[in-house]
Each structure stands twice: as structure tokens, then as C-alpha cells.
Amino acid sequence: MKRTNLRALFDPESIAIIGASPDDQKIGGRPLSYLQKYRYEGKIYPINPKYKEINDLKCFPDIKSVPEEIDLAIIAVPKSIVLETFKKCADRKVRSVVIFSAGFAEVDEEGKRLQEEISLIAEQNNVSVLGPNCLGMFNVKKSVYGTFSTIIEDEKPLLSNIGFVSQSGAFGSHVFTLARQHKIGFSYFVATGNECDVDVADCIQFLAEDPGTDVIACYIEGTKDGDKLIEALKLARKNKKPVIALKVGKTDVGMKAALSHTGSLVGSDDVFDTVFKQNGVYRAETIEEFLDVTYAASKLPFPKGNRTAVFTVSGGVGIMLADQLSANGLTLPETPEPVKEKLRDILPIAAVQNPIDTTAQISYMPTLLEDFMESVLSSGEYDSAVVFLGFAGLKLDSLNDRIETLVKMKDRFKDIPQIAVTINSETSRQIFSDAGLYVSDDPSRAVTVSKALLYFAGQQEEENEEVYLPNKDIFGLSTVLTEYGSKKILKQYGIPITEEKLARTAEEAVQYANEIGYPIVLKGMSPQILHKTEKGLVILNVKDNEEVREKFGILKTIIQQTNGAEFEGVLIQEMLKNDSVEMVVGSKKDPIFGQIVLVGLGGIYIEVLKDVSMRKAPVSVREAEKMIHELRASPILHSYRGKQPYDVEELSKLISQFSHFIVSQEEKLLEVDLNPVMVFTKGQGIKVADGLMTLEKQVIHS
Structure with a gap:
């Protein structure tokens, strides 16, 4: 269900701090100190019966004695009195609460019981709760600092258009610190803790609708509600806000660790991967990639296509970039002949074939880089550019010339993402940041960013298709279905059988x-x-x-x-005698995301080769066709060596229709296996030769 009351949590007009302290080294003292130090403009209500006044603010003995309405209460008290304190907040009609205190579901059964009671009270009273066992959150623009973290102790966070949500406070702190070193800021920072109420999906939804956030970065260990997470990701995609996810828990060991850490269901990593791809989420594998791609998405336009121009001061690096870009789905089109002639006129010794080597003359001819980039990019033959500048970032005496050129090119070619690559010092990184330029320290990282930008450029919202499905009881008293019983049901849903x-x-x-x-x-x-x-x-x-x-x-x-x-x-x-390819179309019910549809090469090959494409059901015909083309074996279905192509169009229709069927029977179907599906030559259609359904539980009729 869509949350409507998160504004009070993330953008409060008034904040009460329960357990407030004048000591800014204590958990109850830090948020008060930060709010005052960084000039929060709303009302602050310290609450602690030990004090009449803290930091020149009137201190109240308890939440009920605060006369005004309260948007957010921060609970920084021992675990033993958290539940009692929270009940008072609910009675007082406080709109949202952050609970720092630990010792709940992450510890033992008693802690789990207390946490469940907090969840119930929150639901009954429409209170948004972040935590417990959480680091808190901050809203940089409004100087809302509901956190006890020391990461903002020395300086105010940088403001940017990136919203960051993490299921781990320590991970979030680590990423925040690295980001600040690279001059990357945030609009919001949220650590969700145990997620007794507000979870990562709620935060993504909020950021997807926040006008000050254009890019969403999230660290995910798992989720209790797969459908809610998908809806949040769909909203971000609809609002054209790229989502970059670092999802852990790939291995059995990692999954167990994640489960014990957050209490979230972790689920199959393959299914998470599928859900991310299906909803336009870029999945990063490392913290470095996570930050690089997030920052690039916040600074650069997405390319119109995959044609890349490489400018380099090193022929060797140019070759390496050409190899790596090509391996990641980008192309390096040949420099147009008229452009080559221009470049030779400017610098006869230059290598003018893309990748374009400006040579070391770039250091002695101040306009050389500008002239080369202008000539090449104005040809209209390129969608993106990578500019390798060696160690220019360490030569501050000449860096301004490079910056000036890159700014001119950025302004001149607004639709072409341009990635500068150079070794940097802290000073040069600040200069690039102040100029509004994206810079990378390493050519290979620039390739990863180029791949990610191209990925985002190719994202489109999934279209909705109306599919007719009969509305009747199709299982009868069956608990186990033979092939005959399974195929009788499939036939009712328009799926062609033998x-x-x-x-x-x-x-x-x-x-x-x-x-x-x-x-x-x-x-x-x-x-x-x-x-x-x-x-x-x-x-x-x-x-x-x-x-x-x-x-x-x-x-x-x-x-x-x-x-x-x-x-x-x-x-x-x-007996099917016509020329055909055997495919398998099936489903499995994921405990978090529900029905998953899959396709692969039929017979024994699906088990041997593990060549399978999956999606969260249902899927459109267009998405089903994309699934088929993802298979390593998909060339078998196409025309080669004089053979006729096979009927991919009808196979795509089958996958889509089947995916709607399994969703319509979500509660009853555990697994369905159509194997083999015979795909005949183009125009001859398909037939399901064998099928088997496993039911979740006995269907009981009144």
C-alpha cells in the first residue's frame, strides 16, 4: 500500500528528541547538536525529565507535555523503555518516529516480540517508524539531521540530487564518507535498520516523488514485501529517476548473514537480479561501481545510442579503451573522412582513426583538444565520448586549460555524455566538481560508467496489455495434475497444445x-x-x-x-513430425516476488547449460521476445546456413499468455513446466507437447 505520511518523517516542521542530552558525544546529544549547528529552521523540542533547558532550548519532561503538534520524534532511550515511550508518542499523535535503540528482532525472540508490538501500534495509529536499531536519516536541503552518526560531526554534508537509502547503517556511513571524499553529495540519506515499519521500498517511493532527487542509490540485503518493492521501482522508472542497487546475499553464506542482519527475507539472488533488470535498476557489484555509476547518472545525460568517440593522449590506453568499450556493448565508429582531413590539418602527426590520439602535443597546443573534440562531435556520428588526459589532474598549472575545454564541449554538446579520465588530487577533483564535470580516475571505470549510462538510456516503461483469462474454478478437486489434466487447463487459457x-x-x-x-x-x-x-x-x-x-x-x-x-x-x-526446436516454458513461485516465468532450450539442455531467461510475471509479448533473445542459444531460432527461422513471434505470445495465467492462479500454483514446447518454422506456430503442474496446496471447495 502506498505510503502517504512519509513527508513528516523526511521533511518535518517540528522535531522532538526523547532522551536529549547537552553532551554532543551522547546518542541523544548528537541529533540536537547537528540540528542547531547546521541551522535547522523548524521547531526543536528536547525531552528529558533531568533538565529544564538544553542548549538554550526549553526541555520538556515527556512527549505529552509538548504543547504543539510534532511531525517527528527521535527516540534515543534504553531498549527497556522504548515500547512505553513509543506508546506515548502514538497517544500524542506524533506523525513519525525514528528509533535509534538496538536489541530488538536482530537479537532474540523477546526483542522480536517487542518489535512486532511497535509495528502493530504504528499501523493502528498511522505513525511512520524508521528503525529500530537504525542510524537514522538526514535531509540535507532542510538541515534535518535525525541521526547519531559521527560522519557529519566535522562538516555539513554536500547537497546534490542523489537520494541514498541503506539497510545497513555502517555500510551507509562508509559509502557516505567515500562519496564526500569524491565531492559527491546527497539529497537524503536514510538507514532503515530493522524495518519494523518504513522499509527500503517506502524510501524508494518517497525519493521517486521528491522534486529534489533525480537519482536513487540503495543498498539492499532483502525485502519482506516483493510486490511493494517492485511498485516503488516502477514509480522511479515512470518518473525517470535511475535506480542503482548494491544487493548483497548472493551466496548461501551471504544470504544467511543478510537474514540475521536485517531480518528481511533474502530470497533467490537470480530472482532479485531478474526483478532489477525488469524494472530498469542498474545492479552494481562493488562499492566503487556503486558510487561511480550513481554519480555519473546524477551529472551526465544518457546517450542516444552506443557510438563512442575516444580522445586520448596515449595510444596504448586508446587501444585498451577500444577493447573494453566494445566488450561492453559500445561501438567505436570510424572517424568520417572529412573529419580525418580536418584533424590532420590541425595536427599532421595525430592518429585520427577512432580512438583518436592527440599525442603529447596537447600540452603545447592549448586549443588542440577543443579543436579535435569540436570537429569529431559536431559530425553527428557519436553519442558519447571518453577523454583520457593521463595525469593532467596532477598538473594544476595547466589543468585550467583542460577544464575550460571540457566545459565548452559540455555546453556545446549537451546531449552527449563526456567522461574525463585523469589521475586526480583532492584539489583537482574539487576543480572538476566546481566546473560541473564528471571525472574518473581510471579508464576501465570510465568504461563501466559508459555501459551503465547506455543501460539507463535503453530503459522504457513496460506497456500494459489486456489479456483475456476465463474467470472460473479450473482445478476442481485436484491436488495433483497429470499431463492430461494440466494441458486441459492450459487449453482454456488459449495456450496451443497437441x-x-x-x-x-x-x-x-x-x-x-x-x-x-x-x-x-x-x-x-x-x-x-x-x-x-x-x-x-x-x-x-x-x-x-x-x-x-x-x-x-x-x-x-x-x-x-x-x-x-x-x-x-x-x-x-x-506425433509432431514437422521441423521444430524444443523449448521449455515454465514458472516457479518465489517466496518474496511470487510467480516467475522462465524460458530456455528444451529437453535436458536447460539443466545442463543453465541457459534460462526469467521475469517476474506477467510480461508483455514484447518483453517475452526480449527474454528469448537473452538466451545464449537464441541464434538457433533464427535463420542460419539457409535454414528457415523459427516462430519466435508465436513463442513470445505463448510466454506472455502463460505468464498471465500463472499470475491469475498465484495462490494455487507452485510450479508449472511446459517441456517441450515445439517451435516450428516461422508462420507454422507452436505446440505444447508435454506439461505438468504442481499445486501449492489442496484446493478446498465449500
Whole structure:
């Protein structure tokens, strides 16, 4: 459910500090000190029965004695009195609360019980609660500092258009400190702690709607509510605010550590990866990448395409950049011939083929870089630029010339992101920052940033498609579905299946075989035997009536001789003879995000090659086609060596329709496996040759 009361938490007009102290080295003293030191303009109410006055402010004995309305209360008291204190805040109609105190769900069962009681009271009284066990938050523009962290002790945080939310206070402090060293500021900093109420998704939603935030950075260990997180990410994408995530908990060890740290469900890392990609989130692997990409997204436009121009003072670095850019999906188009001639006129010894080597003459010809960049970028053949300047950042006597050129080029080519690369000192980094320029210390990091900007440029909102789904009970009293039962259901949802009928006698089998037409396939059906091939219950290429009678008897005997197996019948199925590729389309129910649809190469290959593309269901036909193209094996489906292409269009429609089906039966379906799906040549369509559904639990009818 969308939060509507977060403004009181993140942009309060009045703040009460419960457990306030005149000692700015104490947890209750730091937020008071910061609010005064950095000139918070709202009202501050210190609360502590030991004092009449703190730091020239009237001090109140308890929250109920404050006469005015309170947007935010900061609770900085021992764990033993947190619940009692919070109840008083709720009774007092305080709109939001930050709880610094630790010792709750992260510690033991008693702490978990106390935390659950806080959650319940918060919900009943519509109070937004950040924490417990949290470092707090700050809003730089309004000088709201609801934190006890020492990271802002010496200087006020820098203001920028980046909102940062972290499920770990220590991680957040580390990133904040690194960011400040690189002259990167924030609009908001939030550490969510145990997330008894306000969680990372709520914070993303708030930042997605905040006019002062253009980029959202988040450190995530897990989430208790997958749907809420997805809605927040969708809102950020809709509002064109790129999200950069550092998600930990990839390995079993990491997942256990994350669970014990935040109490959030961690879930499958592959599914998190899928959800991020599906919603336009860039996933960083390291803190360095996290900061680089976040800062670049806040400073640079996104490119119109993947064509990159490289300017370099080193031929060797130019070659390295060319290799790495190409490996990351960017191209280095050849310099147009008229431009080459211009460049040779300017500097005959220059290497004018992209990557363009300005040579060391850049140090002796003040306008050389400007003339080269102007000539190349004005050609209209390039979407982005990387400018390698060696150690220019360490030569302050000549740096201003480079800065002046780069500023001119930035202003002249506003739609072309330009990444300067040079070794920096603290002074030169400040000069670049003051000039509004993005600078990287390392060419390879510049490549990563280029890749990320291209990723954001390619993000589009997923279109909504209306899909017809029958609204009726489709499972009946079933608890386990055979292939026959599964495919009967799929057929109702417009999914093309093989022509088939279930025979309960040998004579029925012969009749159905003649109606379908030889050759045919026979499959023994039993709810207790779901893996038919292993039991010898699949017979291919049956060619006449006598063989049907004989094989029917064999299949029935196998089932009857299997302990506990019930004979449902023998499936008489058309034999698919046309040229085709076997694919698998399936689903699994993730405990956090619900139904996940997947596609891969069929048969045994999906298990051997692990070549699978996944999405959170449902997906559009266009998104389904993207899933197919992501597969390493996808070239098999396309035309090659004179072979006709296969029907990717119909396969995409199947994936989309299937994804809507599994969502419509979210509560009942645990897993569905359509394997194989036969994809015929283009224009010939597809057919599901086998399918199996596993139900979550018995469907009970009144």
C-alpha cells in the first residue's frame, strides 16, 4: 500500500528528541547538536525529565507535555523503555518516529516480540517508524539531521540530487564518507535498520516523488514485501529517476548473514537480479561501481545510442579503451573522412582513426583538444565520448586549460555524455566538481560508467496489455495434475497444445488414434507417476491399430504394478513430425516476488547449460521476445546456413499468455513446466507437447 505520511518523517516542521542530552558525544546529544549547528529552521523540542533547558532550548519532561503538534520524534532511550515511550508518542499523535535503540528482532525472540508490538501500534495509529536499531536519516536541503552518526560531526554534508537509502547503517556511513571524499553529495540519506515499519521500498517511493532527487542509490540485503518493492521501482522508472542497487546475499553464506542482519527475507539472488533488470535498476557489484555509476547518472545525460568517440593522449590506453568499450556493448565508429582531413590539418602527426590520439602535443597546443573534440562531435556520428588526459589532474598549472575545454564541449554538446579520465588530487577533483564535470580516475571505470549510462538510456516503461483469462474454478478437486489434466487447463487459457484424447480402454485408444491420424504417441497417465519417461510410460511413433492395443496393455500394466499408482488412462497424442526446436516454458513461485516465468532450450539442455531467461510475471509479448533473445542459444531460432527461422513471434505470445495465467492462479500454483514446447518454422506456430503442474496446496471447495 502506498505510503502517504512519509513527508513528516523526511521533511518535518517540528522535531522532538526523547532522551536529549547537552553532551554532543551522547546518542541523544548528537541529533540536537547537528540540528542547531547546521541551522535547522523548524521547531526543536528536547525531552528529558533531568533538565529544564538544553542548549538554550526549553526541555520538556515527556512527549505529552509538548504543547504543539510534532511531525517527528527521535527516540534515543534504553531498549527497556522504548515500547512505553513509543506508546506515548502514538497517544500524542506524533506523525513519525525514528528509533535509534538496538536489541530488538536482530537479537532474540523477546526483542522480536517487542518489535512486532511497535509495528502493530504504528499501523493502528498511522505513525511512520524508521528503525529500530537504525542510524537514522538526514535531509540535507532542510538541515534535518535525525541521526547519531559521527560522519557529519566535522562538516555539513554536500547537497546534490542523489537520494541514498541503506539497510545497513555502517555500510551507509562508509559509502557516505567515500562519496564526500569524491565531492559527491546527497539529497537524503536514510538507514532503515530493522524495518519494523518504513522499509527500503517506502524510501524508494518517497525519493521517486521528491522534486529534489533525480537519482536513487540503495543498498539492499532483502525485502519482506516483493510486490511493494517492485511498485516503488516502477514509480522511479515512470518518473525517470535511475535506480542503482548494491544487493548483497548472493551466496548461501551471504544470504544467511543478510537474514540475521536485517531480518528481511533474502530470497533467490537470480530472482532479485531478474526483478532489477525488469524494472530498469542498474545492479552494481562493488562499492566503487556503486558510487561511480550513481554519480555519473546524477551529472551526465544518457546517450542516444552506443557510438563512442575516444580522445586520448596515449595510444596504448586508446587501444585498451577500444577493447573494453566494445566488450561492453559500445561501438567505436570510424572517424568520417572529412573529419580525418580536418584533424590532420590541425595536427599532421595525430592518429585520427577512432580512438583518436592527440599525442603529447596537447600540452603545447592549448586549443588542440577543443579543436579535435569540436570537429569529431559536431559530425553527428557519436553519442558519447571518453577523454583520457593521463595525469593532467596532477598538473594544476595547466589543468585550467583542460577544464575550460571540457566545459565548452559540455555546453556545446549537451546531449552527449563526456567522461574525463585523469589521475586526480583532492584539489583537482574539487576543480572538476566546481566546473560541473564528471571525472574518473581510471579508464576501465570510465568504461563501466559508459555501459551503465547506455543501460539507463535503453530503459522504457513496460506497456500494459489486456489479456483475456476465463474467470472460473479450473482445478476442481485436484491436488495433483497429470499431463492430461494440466494441458486441459492450459487449453482454456488459449495456450496451443497437441491434439490428444484420454482413452480408458484399448478400443477407445484405437478409435482416438484413427481420429487423430497415425503415427501417434501413447502416454500412460497416473497422478502418482509424474515423470513418465523414467517409468517407460511414453511410446513414440505408434503406426497401427494392433500396435495401439498391444502398447495400451503394456502401459496399463506398468501403472497397475506400481505400488500406490492409480490408472487414469492412456493419452493418445498426435506425433509432431514437422521441423521444430524444443523449448521449455515454465514458472516457479518465489517466496518474496511470487510467480516467475522462465524460458530456455528444451529437453535436458536447460539443466545442463543453465541457459534460462526469467521475469517476474506477467510480461508483455514484447518483453517475452526480449527474454528469448537473452538466451545464449537464441541464434538457433533464427535463420542460419539457409535454414528457415523459427516462430519466435508465436513463442513470445505463448510466454506472455502463460505468464498471465500463472499470475491469475498465484495462490494455487507452485510450479508449472511446459517441456517441450515445439517451435516450428516461422508462420507454422507452436505446440505444447508435454506439461505438468504442481499445486501449492489442496484446493478446498465449500
